[in-house]
Structure formats: C-alpha cells, structure tokens
Amino acid sequence: MATNTDTDKLDTERIKEWRSIVTLIVFVLTNINVLFPWHIPIPVPRPLHNGLHHGLSAIRVIHPKKKSLHGADKAVVWFRFPMNFVTAPLIADLFLLIIQAIGREEVRGGTLGTDHISPLDIMLFFITLAYIAISIDASGLIRWLAYKVLLWGGESGHKLFFYLYTFFAILGSFIGNDPIILSGTPFLAYMTRVSSNIEYPRAWIFTQFAVANIVSAILVSSNPTNLVLAGAFQVRFIDYTVNMIVPVVITVIVLFPVLLYVIFRKENLIPKKITLHELPEEIRATIPKNPCIPYARGAAEEEESLHVDDEKGKIIELAEIMHPYLDKKSAIFGSVVIATTLIVVLVINAVKPTGGELPVFYITLPAAAVMLGWDVSCGWLRRDGTREIARSGRRELEAAREARAAASSSPSEGVLADSRPSSGDNQNEKQVAGVNEKYHDVASESFPSSRSTTDITVEASEATSTRHVGPVSKYSSKVSEGGNKRKKEREVDAEKRSEPAPKDKATLVSMIAYAWAWLRETFPTATAVLALLPLALVPFAFTMFVLVQALVTKGWVPVFAYGWDHWVNLTGTVGAIGGMGFVSVILCNFAGTNIGTTILICRVLQAWVLIHEQPGVAPISNRTFWATIYSMALGVNYGAFSTAFSASLAGLLWRDILGSKHIHIRARDFARFNVPIIAVSMIVGCAVLIGEVYLMRDTLPYKST
Template structure:
C-alpha cells in the first residue's frame, strides 16, 4: 500500500541518486575553520538521504532486522536446487530468503567489503612493482609499427589483466600509461582510452572477485564462486569479441588507429619493473589466494576468511621488505633511500613537509601550451595515484627509447616546499602545528614504507560509506513496500518465464547502472527485486547470470557514475589534462554497449536453454 512515507522514501532515494550522478558543493561557514564547501556526491549524498529518512521516521534501527525476523516466519522458505553441471551443493540447504544479523537475503556488506579490499590491496601492491607497465612495454614491442596489430595486442593484454586483477587496478595504471604513450607517439588518445575502459570493465565479469557487483550476486543468489565463472565465461567471450569488433569499426579512420607507426627502437621492459622480488611474491600470493578461494567455494566457508589472511600476509611482507631495503639502502621503487632525510626536515611553522611525487602522490594541471605542469601541492593520503610521466620523456616523440635510467631516477622523489606563513597559520598556530606534524610524520613513514603508502591512496575507500548506505536505502525501500511493488511489476511483465526475465533483468540492469547510483546500487536493488518475485529456482539462476552480465557491461555506459571505475577513470584523465565530456563518453560507448547487451543476453539465454 502506497503511503506518504513510502512516496517520501522513494523521492529521497531518487534525489540522492541525482547527486551521485551530478555532484555539487555547497559553501558553508564553520566556526574556527572559516568558509568551506560541503560536497554532495557519491560519498555524502546517500548518507544525507539516510539522515533525512531517519529524521522523518521512514527509516529506523528496526528496519534492518525486520527482514530477518519476517523471513524466518515467511511461507516463502523455498530451497535453491540447481541442476547439474552447476549444482551448488553447499547452498542446497540454505533458505532462499535467509538473512543474517549483518545483512539481508544472504547479502552481507561487511563480507563483500572485506573480500574486495583484501584482493584490491594485493592487486594494487602487485601493480606498484611495475608489472602492468612492463607488460605494456612488452606488448608495445610485439605490436611493432603495425597500428591495428598494436591496438589488438593492447586490448587483449588489458582484458587478460582485468580478468585476474579486476578492473580498478587496470584502470588506475593502464589509463596513465596510455595517456603518456599516446602523447609521445602522437596517437589520438580517444580510441586507445575508450578501448581500455571497455576492455577492463567487460573482463571483470569472469571471476566473482573481479567486481563488487559479482560478489553481491554470488551472496544474494547463492551462486557458487566457481559456478559463477562457468556461467559467465561464454557471455564474457562473446561480449569481449563483439566489443573489439565494434570498437574497430567506430575507430576505423586512420586518425584514430593509424595503419603504420614510426618505430626506431624497442622499449626496455625491465626498466619499469621496479621491484622484481615483490612482483614474484605478489603474483604467487594473489594467484594462490584465487585458487584457494575457488576450492573452498565448494565448502561452507565464507571466502573473505580466505582473502583476509592472504592480504595480511602481503601487508606483512611489504612492511618487512621495505624496512629491510631501508636499513640496507637498497633502492625502493626506483629510488635509493635518503638516510639523512631527517636532518633536513622543514620548519613546522613555515615549510610544507615533503611531497612524494613520481605520479604516486602528486596532481597535475594542463598548461596553455598543452604540456603537463606538475602541481607541487601535497595531496592527502586519499589522493589518486598514477604512473610517472618520465617513463616516456617528452623529447622522444615517435621514438622508442631505453627508459631504464629515466624511470629509476624519477619514479619516487621528494621535495621541500617553502611557503610564507599565511594569515591562518598566524591566527591558529595550534592547528598549523598539528597539521604540519601530521604531514611530516606521514611523509617520513611514506619514505620508509613506500609500498604500503603508495597503495593506500589507491584503495577505493569511497566504496565503504557508499555500499553501506546503499544497503540501508534499499532496505528502506523494502520496508516501505517498494521492492514488493517492483517485484510485482517484474512478474506481470515476464509471467515468470525464464527468457523474458533474462532480457528484462539484463536491459533494466544496464539502464539502472546509469540512473541508480553506480552499478553497485543497481545490482543491490535488482537482487532484492528478483528475490521478492518468487521465481522458480531455474529462472532465479538465469536472472542472476543476466544481472551479472548487465552489471559489468553496464559500466561501459552513458554516465561516468555508472561505476566507480568510470569516476576513477575520469579523475585520472583530468589530472593529466584530458577532459572528455559526458556527451563524448556516451557517444563512443553507445555502439559497444548495444552489441554487448544483445550478444551477452543472447548467450545467457542459450546457456539456460541447454542447461534447463
């Protein structure tokens, strides 16, 4: 039954989504801090929406627990039974609507976040060693002077890396690399960057750990982790191949992909492998973790209990290895430790402490002549991280050069900035001293343990408040009856038939990625709706796989906010002086998205026809 509270809840939910897509900042004045701007964006908008609903008594402490109590007494205690060959035996006795005290309908936000952050840390620290850039150099050498062959090799490399590392680490490092590569070789950056974005997000559907949305689906629909890959591997191959064809067609003009490139010398692959030992250790730990997760997924074990110990082991190794290299003055990430750094610390009341640059803690602004100008303002620990531009010297356009010395000498440097004391510093010496002490301490630890402090800003911390707030907002919709209404619409539109459900969920998933606050919000919402629709076990499973395809290719969409990867991708490009408008982004993604949607859902339909 629709009431004023339910309508208000839906309106607040929609408004929060609008601010996620189009963030704004409101100027406010705070005591002692002066004039500040309050951002209303991906992180704050859902939290403000929860506060408003809480104040209006549309959401309260009992809402989250209500589903747990109601599900235990509900008549809908069906049990999931899936036909071979993808029978998830460990879930055979789990009620379809089972919940826990920390989640609903089998979806536990803390499980998802722990798993995702554990794997993200291992993937990011592996990338810091230079593995991805070394792979890019190797592929570039193999591509030679043939434009289309190089384009194909890069697409395959980015796809393969995204399968195992996930889309976020590849977006972080691959984007910056392609910016510099296309700049010094005078290639049109649009075709290479758009192809990288599409390849990385499409490949993330293969492993359940490739994207947080995959974890939501596996938890919410009780899909075995190994079975998830078995279901999605064919849709992935179909989507990836057709996406490459679509990209090749729309970028067919020579100005986007030239037929021939001018090449005089090969790039030195080993020059950018900054930590070979760390690369081997990181690869072994990450690979072993993924294998163990797949094995234990056949048993009644939460996979975060596997990924977390591996992440702790990798963190311990990073700290010990960095400390050992510090004490032995062994180069770390291309820079030999400066043993007397502490003797030259800046004055807390006058100087700004050390900044770690090399693309790992600095920001850049475009100059009028098109060259990058490095902004030497120290960034906070949550700043984004990218590759160092010096890997491709600006004077070597159209030439492949040996970059060993350039990379090792400039990857990690430190600088002291001297500023005149400001009025704020004079008026508030205590705050100035505290800030200076914090920045100084942070810089000292960052020089001592560069691996961890380089990885720290790259972790997607914005995911934490966003994920929890999305769970709470959608739970509020459930409490107000909207999920049941949406489920009724789905039943009426599909008549609970498998193939209409596949296409309805798939198309709606792609659309909702654009208008429901990233693909994470869309996945959580549709998971709840599908579960409430009381479909047959086979149709329920088909809907889950259709949603998995849609939530991943939905990132290759019309709005940057369709995924966290899109927001991260835009931020990196803006730091490098490249501004791609929302209209241009949507224009180049339209054709790949359309063909992937049709092909991906068609393959899911074919799979279900064979299995059921």
C-alpha cells in the first residue's frame, strides 16, 4: 500500500529546481572523472611552502629540508592534486553540501543506509571476507595450484588453456575475482613470457580476467555489487545463487570454445604445443621463500626488470611459476575458515533474509579476526627466520647494486669518458651519486640491521670508486691523469662521508616508517594482506551512495524509473532482460564502475516498484521483476570486462599488475578484445535467463517485503 512518503519519493517536479539540475551535472562530471582520472596543478607560493615545511620539521613531524639550489629561484611550488575515483566523488559531495543540494538525510542514507541498503554493513562484510580470501592467496595456495594445473596440462597448449580456464572458474566461484587477479595475473604474465612460442599473452590474460568476473556472479559474497543488489531487494543469499548459477555456468561452458576457436584462434596466441624454458637444477634445490617477506627475492626483483628479454630474466620468471612458495598450514587453515564462514552465512541468511536483525558481517568479522590472529601468531613464532631472510635479501640486493656500480666504472668507460668533453665525467658522477642515493633510500626504508646507514653509503661509495687498471695504450697518460684526479675527489668524498655525521632526530614520519618496517619483517603475511585490502573501495562506495541518494531526493531517480517502466510496458519480460543487461553493462563504463552502476540501478528499480504500488496502477509480475533483477546481476558482473578499465576496480588492479610485469594494455586494445567476449557472454547469459524465468516464475503480482 502506497503512503504519502512513497508518493513524495516519486515526485518528479523537483528536477526543475536549480539545485536538482546542478546535482545531476555534478553526478555526470564525477563519473567522467572516474573514467578519466587526472591531476589539478595547484601553485603554492614558495614562502608558504617553506613555512609549512619548517613548521612541520620544528615540531618533528618531518625531517628538516636539505639545502638545494634546485628550483630555489622559483616563486611557486607546484602541487599535483589527484582527481580519481576516491577524491572526485568526495569533492562532489562536499560541493553539494556547500550549496545545500544535499544535507543530513542524504549523508545518513549514503552511509548508515536507507530502503534496505546499508553501505556500512556491506563494506564491513566485504572487507572482512576479503581479508580471509587474500590471506589464503598470501599463503601461496592459488599460485601453487596453478603450478599443478600447469604440470597437468603438459606441453599441449589447448589442454593447458582448458585446465587453466576451468581452474580459474572453479576457484573464482568461491573466493571471488580479486584473489584470482592478484595471483593469477602475475602467474600468466610469467608463463606466457617464458614460453618460446606464445607470441602475445592476450588470449590468456583476457580470458582469465573475463572468467574471474563471470563466476563472481554466482555467490553474493564474491562481489560488492551482489551485496548491494541482495540488500536492496531482500534477496536471500541461497536464492540468489540458485537463480544465478545456471546462466553463469552455461555462459562459462559456451564461452570456452568461442574463445579457443574463434576469438583467439591464431597459433601464436594459443599454440597447440607449448615449450617452456627449463628451470636449472640448482634453483629447484633451493627452498622457496615467502614473497610477503621484504627483500625475500633479494636481487631477483631488480634483475627481472633489468633482464626482461634475455635468458637470465626468463630463468627468474620461470622460477616464480615452477618453484612456488606454499605455506601448507596457513593454506589449510584459511581454506577451512572461509568454507566455514560461507556455509554459516548461507545458512543464517536462509533462515533470516538480508536486512534482518543479524547483519552478515557479524559472521565474517569474527572469522576475519580469527584469520588475522593466525597470521599474526605465525609471524611471531617465525620472526627469527623471516628477519634473517629479510637481512640476507637486503645484503644480496646491496651487493648486486654495488657490483653494477663497479661495472659501470670499467676501464673502457674511463677511456671513452676522458676522450670526450667533460660532460661525460659529470654524467658519470651523477650516476654514482644516484646509486648512492638509492642505497640510502633502501637503508632508510628497511628494517634496521647491524649495519648503519652510514656504513652502507660509505661501502657503496668505495665500491663505485674502484677501477681496474687495463693495458697500457696511447691513452694511458690521459686515463692515468683523469683517473687519479677523480680518485682523489672520491677519496675526499669518502672521507667526508666517513666522518661521524650528526644523527637525525626521530620524527613522526620516521617513527611510523620504522614501525611499519618492523611490522613487515615480524608479521609479513598479516601486513602484506592488510596492504592488499581494497580499502580505497570504502570511501568510494560511501561517497557514491551519497551521490545517488542525492539523485533520489532531487527527483532524478523517479524520472529514470518512469522511463524504465515505459520500456518494460512496451517490450515485456524479454525486453526487460535484454534492456537491463545492455544498460547495466554500458553504465559500468560511465557511471562510476560497476559498484556505482549497481547503486544507481537499485535505487531506480526501487522507485519502479513504488510506481506500481500506487493506487490504480497495475502491479509488476513476479516473472518480469525477477527477470529484471537477475539480468542486472549479470550485467554488473559481466560489465567489468567491457570497454573501460574503470568499469570495475578489479580492472584497474588487473591493469596495474600487468604493467608491473612489463605487459602494457592500451585502453583501445582493452575495449577491442573485450567487446566480442562481453557480447557472447551477455547474449548467452540473458538467453538462459529468459528460459529460466519462464520456467520458474509465475505471472502473479510481485509483493515487496
């Protein structure tokens, strides 16, 4: 039965007010900003900049500024303020608050919740469950399982492609897409590069990204978009899974041959036979180290970047996939915790629908606390070993840098430098100085060992000043003269460095850095998982909820709801499925990721239900309503792999991980390769959903709870 409050929510006359128009413009501009992040250059007068710096250093928040002539003559200091998916919605909300377009009602509704959508509960549930899933990933389980799948696939490229496809689909169904992207993406990047006959990695990485997002539609817990949807319409978690599992599974089955034989059919993408480089026996004999420990890889991290395309680099990358680390106890414990948590959530939610007296984070929060306690306990019990690994890795890294610096000071370079103008000497000195600065940075940021920062810097200086005397040539006198001159300069420099330097006083920043370094080496898994948590999602989700709530109170959401109602009246249930699937995929790219899209569409559909609860208006049928809801679920999950990286936060994470592994995907390539995949996936999913709702749903009026 409609009330006066419900009637007020459907008032569309408010869109004529200037604040309503401004609200819509701000919403559109904010979403464009999320799609295309940029920086605002802000000029700060140098006296103000220096004054702030001196003030902060005076109260020992930061270290005093080192004297430098660089830029000292400029009147302003430029600060680049980021405008991205975190800052843009926040600034938009603040602007709307200033012009009084939103107030307490919108802020409360966008944080504590309204109309069965509780952003706070959703974020707590998702973050706590994400901790458990990422902790399992940190144990090395996913990469170890992927390694086993690689062995099962053998040399057959098509068989391996099928095994990995199935592996990512099954695993992603339970733990969601983020852990699959965190571990699966680097694994595939290494695998495709160490294979001698895979020319382009796109078939493997695009398939993994697509299937991870497709299967995240099965469980409510796999994606925050599913949580928003289930909360908005009081859908029990088990009912959601029962209705989504058939369209998703059939999509996965049908998509595989399309990918293998149509979209990525070329031999250089998925070869029939894959040839991997052999891993040396001496590397196989070593014990894998926990990658969560700082400097656990020693010099391998830098060597990998320096030898991207040569044999040494391929061996390093091959070791990452063929010699993985696995913490068996943590993997088993984490698997038991997440399985128990999901079962309890499903059972409790089946008894009491979402929005009842018991929020689901009441279950996941204790489970995450148990997992955190396990990670902390394991870290503390193993602290001596992890600290030793970190120290030895740091020493190995320093030694490798010193060796490279010494190699750069070879006799041949000295001859060439002296036979050229003096600018070459200056460049060499800059290079040595840069190396020393890097040593200083490493020592400052890492956990302190028995060697001081000064010792490391002095050793680096001495190492870089070492030269080997080569054969006598016609340039020998020149080399000797220039070399002696530089040697004296470096000896003086080394003496200056070896003098007891005044110890810097501790500051707030240095104490925090020291504490974090200590925590990383004492509790490597716990700190690594905390660093990987999608915490940026929290402010983004809250601010987007507030923005959408502003559209509700300003009359725009009812306008969209009336438009949707006209479409459904014209096209029926089939049109509702096709239209909602298309709209949700498109909006993922232009309405603040798939999370922003879900928030907006849920509010529109809630208003649509209110329209049909008005006196004299025909009710919505169960078939049409649930067809619309589940086609939206398909669209917001599948829409993550459509035309823009920012269609989902997972897409941004996937792009950054690939970039760190020297695989750079252009925006137009992302769209070009994903369009056929999303087209096939949505057509199959929606077609199956049409059959499902006609078999399982009746035409009786839908009654909201």
